[in-house]
Amino acid sequence: MTDHLQHWREHVDDALQPRREPRSMKDEEEALQRLERNNPELKLETGRFLIQHGVQPHPDGGVRWKWDARADMIWSTFSHEEAEQFYSLIECPVQIITGEYSHQYWVKTRAWLAGKEDLHDRDLERRRLLFQRAEHTVIEGAGHMIHYDRPDELNAVIRGFMQA
Secondary structure, rough: HHHHHHHHHHHHHHOOOOOOOOOOOHHHHHHHHHHHHHHOOHHHHHHHHHHHHHHOOOOOOOOOEEOOHHHHHHOOOOOOOHHHHHHHOOOOOOOEEEEEEEEHHHHHHHHHHHOOOOHHHHHHHHHHOOOOEEEEEOOOOOOOHHHHHHHHHHHHHHHHHHHH
16 A cells, blocks of 8 residues: 555656746737637637736746646546546536537647537537536537636536536
């Protein structure tokens, strides 16, 4: 058991280490342009708010995105296969929320997904079925970053789910 715990301790320590130095951007305007390019439904007001709270000075000049390395633990603690095995153990209701245009986000980073909305939809349904009691709600007019595009609608869905 001690070896097992030591392995996990090392894994956690490793996960807390930054994976890469965040890229520098010339200024806040360039950061805003990146946000707008990756989130076509983003309102200018929301973008400016995100920049105000989401960038910091880069040691080499310009600005960089704020990032907490601990967030990487979400993606590295378990493999996708292990995580999906755990989903079936969740007994409480689960709400899966996606944006109507979320597939477009993935196409930008994985060009081979272009024209394969059916694959995206089938995979969402497959994942929903991994849980014992999951619902899936699509927020119209939102992309992958629903909280950027349609925060009020997202909050309404979450509140409705939590009150049910």
